[in-house]
Amino acid sequence: MxxxxxxxxxxxxxxxxxxxxxxxxxxxxxxxxxxxxxxxxxxxxxxxxxxxxxxxxxxxxxxxxxxxxxxxxxxxxxxxxxxxxxxxxxxxxxxxxxxxxxxxxxxxxxxxxxxxxxxxxxxxxxxxxxxxxxxxxxxxxxxxxxxxxxxxxxxxxxxxxxxxxxxxxxxxxxxxxxxxxxxxxxxxxxxxxxxxxxxxxxxxxxxxxxxxxxxxxxxxxxxxxxxxxxxxxxxxxxxxxxxxxxxxxxxxxxxxxxxxxxxxxxxTMLGTLVRGRISVAGGAGSAAQKALTLAVRYGERRRQFADPGTGRETAILDYRAHQRKLLPLLATSYALAYAQDDLVAEMHRLQKPGADHDEKAQRELESRAAGLKAIGTWHATHTIQTCREACGGAGYLSENHLPTLKADTDVFTTFEGDNTVLLQLLAKNLLGDYGKSVAGLSTVGLARFVGEQALGDVTERTGLNRLRVRRLDPRSRAAQRALIAERSEHLLGGVARRLRPALKKGADQFGIFNAAQDHLLEAARAHVDTLVFDAFAAGIKRSAPEVRPLLEKVLDLHALSVIERSRAWYLEHGRLNAGESRAVTAAVNDLCAELRPHARLLVDAFGIPEPWLACPLLEDPAAETTVANPAPAMVG
Amino acid sequence: MxxxxxxxxxxxxxxxxxxxxxxxxxxxxxxxxxxxxxxxxxxxxxxxxxxxxxxxxxxxxxxxxxxxxxxxxxxxxxxxxxxxxxxxxxxxxxxxxxxxxxxxxxxxxxxxxxxxxxxxxxxxxxxxxxxxxxxxxxxxxxxxxxxxxxxxxxxxxxxxxxxxxxxxxxxxxxxxxxxxxxxxxxxxxxxxxxxxxxxxxxxxxxxxxxxxxxxxxxxxxxxxxxxxxxxxxxxxxxxxxxxxxxxxxxxxxxxxxxxxxxxxxxxTMLGTLVRGRISVAGGAGSAAQKALTLAVRYGERRRQFADPGTGRETAILDYRAHQRKLLPLLATSYALAYAQDDLVAEMHRLQKPGADHDEKAQRELESRAAGLKAIGTWHATHTIQTCREACGGAGYLSENHLPTLKADTDVFTTFEGDNTVLLQLLAKNLLGDYGKSVAGLSTVGLARFVGEQALGDVTERTGLNRLRVRRLDPRSRAAQRALIAERSEHLLGGVARRLRPALKKGADQFGIFNAAQDHLLEAARAHVDTLVFDAFAAGIKRSAPEVRPLLEKVLDLHALSVIERSRAWYLEHGRLNAGESRAVTAAVNDLCAELRPHARLLVDAFGIPEPWLACPLLEDPAAETTVANPAPAMVG
The missing domain is CATH 2.40.110.10 (Butyryl-CoA Dehydrogenase, subunit A, domain 2)
Incomplete structure (x- = not known):
């Protein structure tokens, strides 16, 4: 490759x-x-x-x-x-x-x-x-x-x-x-x-x-x-x-x-300033990529505990727990990189000199920027923290860059718009669109719409979605897309229903909003999950044929990690049954193992200049030797 | 109170x-x-x-x-x-x-x-x-x-x-x-x-x-x-x-x-040094309490966005999303405090001058210390991070203590035993006990035991636990205990089954261990969940009658947060149906609202000396006024 x-x-x-x-x-x-x-x-x-x-x-x-x-x-x-x-x-x-x-x-x-x-x-x-x-x-x-x-x-x-x-x-x-x-x-x-x-x-x-x-x-x-x-x-x-x-x-x-x-x-004035948020999302992405590069390279060279079969100490990235810490985050960093590139391209299209002012597209850009800034900066904070821990004591020394990365990026989640507030902004805009699409329906259409929603509720209450017959193939791109997008739409529809009473005269608007706030935030997150998935899938299509098979696997890992993280929701809403949910977890494990040999290549492709990575964490000689009296694998 | x-x-x-x-x-x-x-x-x-x-x-x-x-x-x-x-x-x-x-x-x-x-x-x-x-x-x-x-x-x-x-x-x-x-x-x-x-x-x-x-x-x-x-x-x-x-x-x-x-x-030599781990767990607990005290007090005084009903700006701790960020962590900090006090008491009993050496109790103490150190330090890292974000830009300024708390405690998760390794140590010890209890059964008993396990598997595969008839009351202490403890036992039994083939001659011990590593770590975490729950419940029994009702609510919130976090597992294993799982989430929300008025009292009871808390974050005059033209609640 x-x-x-x-x-x-x-x-x-x-x-x-x-x-x-x-x-x-x-x-x-x-x-x-x-x-x-x-x-x-x-x-x-x-x-x-x-x-x-x-x-x-x-x-x-x-x-x-x-x-x-x-x-x-x-x-x-x-x-x-x-x-x-x-x-x-x-x-x-x-x-x-x-x-x-x-x-x-x-x-x-x-x-x-x-x-x-x-x-x-x-x-x-x-x-x-x-x-x-x-x-x-x-x-x-x-x-x-x-x-x-x-x-x-x-x-x-x-x-x-x-x-x-x-x-x-x-x-x-x-x-x-x-x-x-x-x-x-x-x-x-x-x-x-x-x-x-x-x-x-x-x-x-x-x-x-x-x-x-x-x-x-x-x-x-x-x-x-x-x-x-x-x-x-x-x-x-x-x-x-x-x-x-x-x-x-x-x-x-x-x-x-x-x-x-x-x-x-x-x-409108604020909207022209969207560039700041997009830039912060980009900077956060780079910082997360740098942390992953350090942690993956350390994980390949650092060995600890001997394999009782061979007496050879095992590279820590060969442990499943270590792979599960780093590789899904690496996959998501890839997904976010493509989503960021799309976002920048759209901003460029709208804001380059001579571009016509397109209010609808501008509003949509602001929504996407808000969502990606929130998800991207939280991803960075979580990723850098995980990488720090994955490098143990070495990750705590400033000479190894991770402390600085962590400290410097920490404020990204709350400046240029607090992430929680940004997700609400996104949800609000989405609800605006949603309201419009509902408002456009005839009375009959609206009744059918409400009826469908009610059916959805019943389906959920039974705990089983009886409409779905085919068994989930976790590696099916279409199935992944359907699961991720369906969740986003369902959450949004649900929150719209919950907020509708606020439109009534004299309603306790704050109380109604506040009771649904966690639901609203989930809906926004799920929306970002969908657009990130789509951006990655489209980015793979634009890539050279030689790299597509590997990128498809990375997208599998990203998509299934997203689904796994929300699998309680899929189970609660009858979108996955117990066996399918466990199959998702098993597929994440398998993908970690399959991508493990490519981990170094995947981080090298970020193209971070080597002088900026150089640190003792990467330079120390591997302290590997054959152990005469290996510890039992159990404590490995 | x-x-x-x-x-x-x-x-x-x-x-x-x-x-x-x-x-x-x-x-x-x-x-x-x-x-x-x-x-x-x-x-x-x-x-x-x-x-x-x-x-x-x-x-x-x-x-x-x-x-x-x-x-x-x-x-x-x-x-x-x-x-x-x-x-x-x-x-x-x-x-x-x-x-x-x-x-x-x-x-x-x-x-x-x-x-x-x-x-x-x-x-x-x-x-x-x-x-x-x-x-x-x-x-x-x-x-x-x-x-x-x-x-x-x-x-x-x-x-x-x-x-x-x-x-x-x-x-x-x-x-x-x-x-x-x-x-x-x-x-x-x-x-x-x-x-x-x-x-x-x-x-x-x-x-x-x-x-x-x-x-x-x-x-x-x-x-x-x-x-x-x-x-x-x-x-x-x-x-x-x-x-x-x-x-x-x-x-x-x-x-x-x-x-x-x-x-x-x-x-044995290492075991005598268990005090270090217990001390780190205690220090982490204090740091998390301090961060929560700062964030809760800030959340009570900081107001942002006006309630459209009243025109008054809302204290951020009155927002559900903010409550959900802080209050479950506060409840868990309480639970961990009681678990820590128990652990210290047991260590004191075993190590005070003149105490007889009790190898079994000492081994058990080491296991508990390993588990609580891992869970407690991760809790601290997560809590301090959440509190930093909950204080926005103010939380990023060193004058407000949170940056120092965050930076200083970060290494706690990997020193005095890396948390992942400690959880494996705990799991290994638990499996030792588990193996002994299985080994002690007669052939007939063993067959029945395996049979029960198989039945458990079938129950899980159907996605519904047909043996359970009563509907879950999320506030039932017995139901909470059963759910938390059952998960721990089930995970441990499962991992024991998966590891058994490693005992065969010529088995790929490392491969078998590694494939089950994430399962093993989950089992250890679940075990700690159980002992923390029990310690908190016992602590309430020892408390003055006046404070018990409030503490019971705090335990409810802690227990239900733990269950909510793992609700995918309960759904996958037929321990909760969809409606019950959602009832758990609803109960967490309700408890956040019920405990909100007591949040300040709950952090004050940590008894952190005021000079150590004093900072501009707590001192600035509240910038509250009535807003003439409030923003819609949606962006609140």
Whole structure:
């Protein structure tokens, strides 16, 4: 099997970008874990400037201002940085993705002409000041105000209460000169909701007048990024500081917007920022791949306990328990890689220069991004933890990369949208679609629909699905697809039924929603399972024929792990009987054994530059010898 | 409800010790996370000496040498230290538990008289040098040698190969003067297996001649502990350096031991060290309790998204998804606390001065310790991670303790016995018992036994247990007990059947074992589930009548979470039908809602000293206000 062909399949649509960044990355060697926080920040700032000099950050910006307009390319490049120093990844993400991205997509030419070039080159460093101490998930209700003063034609930025302090803001504590500040726009005594403003926060290295900056201090990881807090007291910025692509304030204070509805306007503004979530999902994927590469290579060389038959110590990856720890996660990492590539391609299609605005497709993209970000970052946290444990004490030493990977990625599950909140967002959007499809049915059709649902319930209550006669073949792609997709649809239908009473006047909306919240989250997860499955299957079809048989097996393992994880649900709903459920587990075991010989190839195909992997964990001589008096296999 | 009565119940048998240590602990304030590694090590060394001055470490040592012989007390005290700086906990554990403990239990009066006093007082700092780079789990096959030279009446300690280097050794990199070194004892050309030797490793702060010391460097956490590596080249120690409680070498090199069988001798020596595992389980429990206390208190005060009915923002702990994240873990933390107290009491009974040696009870204690250490440390890792995420960005800041808790405890799952290996050890011991009970049956009895097993299989294959007629009441304590215990017995019986062919001559022992490994691990986990359930139930019976009703609910939640987690198994084996399985999930939801109002009380009863909890996460003013234009509940 040719590792290059496999890597080509994984590298996907932006393979060239990946190759470039892999070559550049060798210059960005890992940081010494003993660096002080200040020194680490200084180092990451230096690397950020170095990255700017490669021209890579230009890729994503508009060609009108010296960029390449390659939206997909820049997100893919970001993803490859995820094999390296994640502080650099996040600092770069703040500077070019969040700060620069907001100026690009929320601003207009007056901002672009003035700032984009300097932002791309890293001359003007900035922050994305959205989150407040009191409002992280519910950004629609953040409290910072930007009040228009027609007398001076300025906005006055204020932090009206302690909870309105901007918090966790990257680039704020040390390096940022400017911030895109999200605030409630007030003019003529009226509030028009959250808008973004360009606010200078530092002048000659000192906080700008009226801006109070403090440091978030030491964090679990990412200590090369200077997260800080911003408090504003009567900070005046010109009227033109408003990023006015979607709304503007005239000199006399008159407010105008191309989007009438305040909520819709808010979500349209937020939607343009979807790139951040997609990038985080990509970075998480890279980190998980790196952890798996380390753990698989260690698992192949590390031997412990002698086989009583041969007296030879067994490579730990030959133990079933070890395979079950690592190989399903490896399979899912493959699946997520294809899903991520699809997501990036769709984002590129919608957001590349000159693309028509397609609101429906954009909304769909946001849903997918929310779902994949949640599932992908949880997968990364779980995978890196598992890999750390799979490497024992060696996995706890910083020299072996896993501690840093773990600490740096931990925040991915809660920043750029808390995962739980993102899954709810996805479910909400899905329910919107679902509601529409139900609403489109005639009365008869609706009655039949409800009838079918009721039948489904009865089937479940019997504990057996009597409609299904054929016995499950766990390796049948169609059967896997049907099981995964059916679960998603059923969960969604069920939650729609449970939420319907909330539409009644006077209903306890919160109570009804809250009682179904776990169901709602499951429905969202199941939806992501389906789209990840489909993306992997489609990716295999695009791959070279030589690598397809192996990839099919990897997809089998991924799909059956997903089904196995939810097999209680399939049993409860009569989709699997007891024997079939156990056959799924047996198939997962078999697939682990079948893929074991290919494990090294599968991780090599991630194409992680060797200098970034090198560590004593991989270098130490295997301590293998033949044992004269082997322990009984039982404790093996 | 009185928090003191609840705390009294949790504090258990060594409540007085806990009170003392809680009072002392206020002096051991948390470390600055920005401390350099060297400064942090110096600080922890200082705290170690301060701890010695409290006299607390004396508690566990023999009264003959100035100790109090309170074995249970010292382990409980250690547990309370787990609320504080975990580097101090581990440094103290290495010094007094592992190093001092080995001298106490593996040595004889010649060692006790010479060293114990100085060890207790922290004047003589030492290491426990067991693990080698090449052998961590399989310590029976470690490679360091101690070769007796009758000419000089010395043992010569050698590291014969790179893999035999002692690794991850606490106290080695900086502070330790002496080490208990585990090595293969060779005399007269014959190897007698692993024995422990007292070896000076540092003289006047410099490595002793022939000893090469290196530093493990920066770690994921516990950077206040100086873990290092030791390589020995012809290091000579007197014959008396052998810790000779179980075996000795005469002047002429003749080897003798009170335990003939080498394997049994090895496991007897290891068994005396069970205290380390019990202590780790206790420390992990404290860390999980601390994380839960932070997350529950934050969840009560943190509000996000407005209830559309009231316009008031909802406390995040009022969301079902948030309750489901935290409250089952809180319930399990209660269950584990009672199981831990039982385990400590049993250890105390067996190991207190003057106790008769009861080999069977000792073996049983080791099994329980292995199981509880594995389950308890995994619970801690999972709980702390969940609590970190439940606190969002605030949970990622070091000032809020969660990052340190997470990083410091991460290694608990793989040190003092890798959890997977420990569960296998437990399963092996259980199978030994199981084999004995089967072997004791007459031929007729055996046939009936096999017949019953076969019947069980048939029952499972039908997917329905036709023998059971009554419908499950999820809140029935007897039903919960039956489900949990039955699963454990069934899994164990199944794995015994699968392993039986390995006893045949010429069988592929490794292959048979390996194919059943995941089954074996499940059986071990299920066994621990049973004993934890029983311990909690018994603990409630010992509690004040006023607190029992609340504790019963907590046990309900714990038990049903355990059953829910394994409900696929119950469905596959016909122990639950679909409706009953869903009733279990519904009951977990209901119990979360019922316990929600008591969540704060439940965490307060852990009695964690307030100065150790204090952090901005708990102090910030709640950013609650009434929202004029609430978001729809759906995104809540």
């Amino acid at each position: 040719n590792v290059d062909l496999l890597q080509k399949s994984l590298d996907g649509r932006w393979a060239d970008v990946r190759t470039n960044v892999r070559e550049q990355m060798s210059r960005f060697s890992p940081a010494d874990p003993d660096l002080s926080r200040e020194d680490y920040r200084a180092r990451v700032l230096e690397l950020t400037h170095e990255l700017a000099r490669t021209g890579q950050p230009h890729t994503g910006f508009s060609p009108d201002h010296g960029g390449k307009g390659d939206v997909g390319g820049v997100v893919t490049a970001f993803q490859v940085l995820g094999y390296g120093d994640l502080s650099l990844l996040v600092k770069a993400g703040v500077q070019w993705g969040l700060f620069g991205g907001a100026v690009q997509v929320l601003g207009t030419s007056r901002h672009h002409d003035k700032y984009l070039r300097r932002i791309m080159d890293g001359e003007l460093l900035g922050c994305f000041a959205m989150t407040e101490t009191g409002h992280g998930s519910d950004v629609q209700h953040l409290r910072t105000t930007a009040t228009y003063d027609p007398a001076t034609q300025e906005f006055v930025i204020d932090t009206p209460e302690p909870g309105a302090r901007k918090d966790y803001i990257g680039n704020a504590a040390r390096d940022g000169e400017m911030a895109v500040v999200f605030a409630q726009l007030v003019t003529g005594g009226q509030t028009h909701g959250v808008h973004a403003f360009l606010v200078p926060i530092r002048v000659d290295g000192q906080p700008a007048p009226g801006v109070e900056i403090s440091d978030c201090g030491h964090k679990a990881g990412l200590n090369g990024v200077d997260n800080g807090r911003l408090v504003f007291s009567g900070v005046r910025v010109p009227r033109e500081a408003l990023l006015n692509r979607f709304a503007d304030v005239a000199e006399d204070g008159t407010y105008s917007s191309s989007i009438e509805n305040e909520g819709r306007r808010f979500f | 009185n928090v003191d009565l609840l705390q009294k119940s949790l504090d258990g048998r060594w409540a007085d010790v806990r009170t003392n240590v809680r009072e002392q602990m206020s002096r051991f304030s948390p470390a600055d996370p920005d401390l350099s590694r060297e400064d942090y090590r110096a600080r922890v060394l200082e705290l170690t000496h301060e701890l010695a001055r409290t006299g607390q470490p004396h508690t566990g040592f023999s009264p003959d040498h100035g100790g109090k012989g309170d074995v249970g007390g010292v382990v409980t005290a250690f547990q309370v230290l787990g609320y504080g700086d975990l580097s101090l906990l581990v440094k103290a554990g290495v010094q007094w538990g592992l190093f001092g403990g080995a001298v106490q239990v593996l040595g004889t009066s010649r060692h006790h008289d010479k060293y114990l006093r100085r060890i207790m007082d922290g004047e003589l700092l030492g290491c426990f040098a067991m693990t080698e780079t090449g052998h961590g789990s399989d310590v029976q096959h470690l490679r360091t040698t101690a070769t007796y030279d009758p000419a000089t009446q010395e043992f010569v300690i050698d590291t014969p190969e790179p893999g035999a280097r002692k690794d991850y050794i606490g106290n080695a990199a900086r502070d330790g003067e002496m080490a208990v070194v585990f090595a293969q004892l060779v005399t007269g050309g014959q190897t007698h297996g692993v024995h422990a030797f007292l070896v000076p490793i540092r003289v006047d702060g410099q490595p002793a001649p022939g000893v090469e010391i290196s530093d493990c460097g920066h770690k994921a956490g516990l950077n206040g502990v100086d873990n290092g590596r030791l390589v020995f080249s012809g290091v000579r120690v007197p014959r008396e350096a052998l810790l000779n409680r179980f075996a000795d070498v005469a002047e002429d090199g003749t080897y003798s031991s009170s335990i003939e069988n080498e394997g049994r001798r090895f496991f």
